[in-house]
Amino acid sequence: MLRGMELLLASPPSSLLSFSLLGPLLLGALLGGIGGLLGIGGGIIAIPVLAMGFGMEQQLAQGTALVMITPNVLIAFWRYRQRHHLPLRTVGLLGLATLLATWPAAWLAVHLDSHVLMLCFAVFLVGLALWFFHGARAAAQAANAGWHERWLPGVGIVGGFFAGLFGVGSGIVAAPLLTRGFGKPQAVAQGLALALVAPGAVVALATFAEAKQVAWQTGALLAIGGMATVSYGVAWAHRLPEKRLRRLFAAMLLVTAALMIRQAWA
Secondary structure (H helix, E strand, O other), X not given: OHHHHHHHXXXXXXXXXXXXXXXXXXXXXXXXXXXXXXXXXXXXXXXHHHHHHOOOOHHHHHHHHHHHHHHHHHHXXXXXXXXXXXXXXXXXXXXXXXXXXHHHHHHHHHHOOHHHHHHHHHHHHHHHHHHHHOHHHHHHHHHHOOOXXXXXXXXXXXXXXXXXXXXXXXXXXHHHHHHHOOOOOHHHHHHXXXXXXXXXXXXXXXXXXXXXXXXXXXXXXXXXXXXXXXXXXXXXHOOOOHHHHHHHHHHHHXXXXXXXXXXXXX
């Protein structure tokens, strides 16, 4: 490994430049496909990679990931809406509720200690992983879900809070709430969840940008790579079995959380 690092440092500047451009593009392409597949923006994976692999502070990693998330979720929402009827009134209601919670949470995020925020994010990942592992049994109970539609804004507020605080999470949190609480089909829930992510991501990005916590070049490269693959992810979301995929994703979240906790305490 040390030998590999020595070779990398000894490489000519043009090689390093090519890697610095190609790396974010390929990462963005991978995350775009995953984001479309799961109805998320891809930031849940991008942030740990940027923090651990690119050496970014937690706030900078979250702000940079938001540059990729914003266009990805808009494209994914459009693709989901082509396949499912997503009422614009419901979409607007969820988006408005999301905005109310995103800004104060994003303000809190940029003022927290980076290590504290990293640990909070790791705990968040663990909670999500447990939620995903529990998803199979909860999905069987979804048919009995009977929450009234008037509680839908609450989903937006909860999702907006996580979107602002961690730069991700509104789609991942909202989709299970919509399926288990309101009995929405999984694909419809993912499409509606993307309606939360889009406005929340814009507000959070503006807040992180004002605090100078965005690496625009890296974020733009991630976005370009993601936009090229997000539509394919949406297409696969309607073909692959959900149960195994979500369990693998949950296992990945647990591994990522463990790595981040280790880094925060290092």
